[in-house]
Every structure is written in C-alpha cells, then in structure tokens.
Amino acid sequence: MEPSKVMDYARALFEAHGDKAEAEAAQKAATLEAQGEAAQADTWRKVQxxxxxMRAPHQG
Known part of the structure; x- marks a missing residue:
C-alpha cells in the first residue's frame, strides 16, 4: 500500500476510534498474521x- 494510503487509513481510524485506534490496528494486524496474511498484516502494522x-507529542 502506498504511504499516502497508509496515512489516510491511519487518520480515519484515529478519527473514528480516538485513543483506541492504535490498539485496533495492532489487533487487526495480529488477526491477519494468525490467518497467514503476512502482507496485509504488515500494512496494518504500518497503519499502527x-x-x-500522530499521537506523539509535537515539540517545537
């Protein structure tokens, strides 16, 4: 998946789930990995x- 698409998914998931978004992406990755879908799991790890x-405090 293109990096811009990863960011789009990440933003949408964060907007929908807030602080739980990172855990949602991790769970999706783990589920896909358990199902033998390594490429899709890797994409979800990138989303995570x-x-x-995005959640990291911005310094400046």
Missing amino acids: AAIKE
Whole structure:
C-alpha cells in the first residue's frame, strides 16, 4: 500500500476510534498474521506506526 494510503487509513481510524485506534490496528494486524496474511498484516502494522506517530507529542 502506498504511504499516502497508509496515512489516510491511519487518520480515519484515529478519527473514528480516538485513543483506541492504535490498539485496533495492532489487533487487526495480529488477526491477519494468525490467518497467514503476512502482507496485509504488515500494512496494518504500518497503519499502527502512523497512528503512534500522530499521537506523539509535537515539540517545537
């Protein structure tokens, strides 16, 4: 998945689930991994990382 699409998914998930979004993405990744869907699981891990980055306090 393109990086811009990952960010779109991450934003949408964060808007829909707030502080629970990162856990939702992690759960989706774990479920897909358990089902043998490694490529899709990797995409959801990227979404999870993007959410984590969005939640990080911005310094400046």
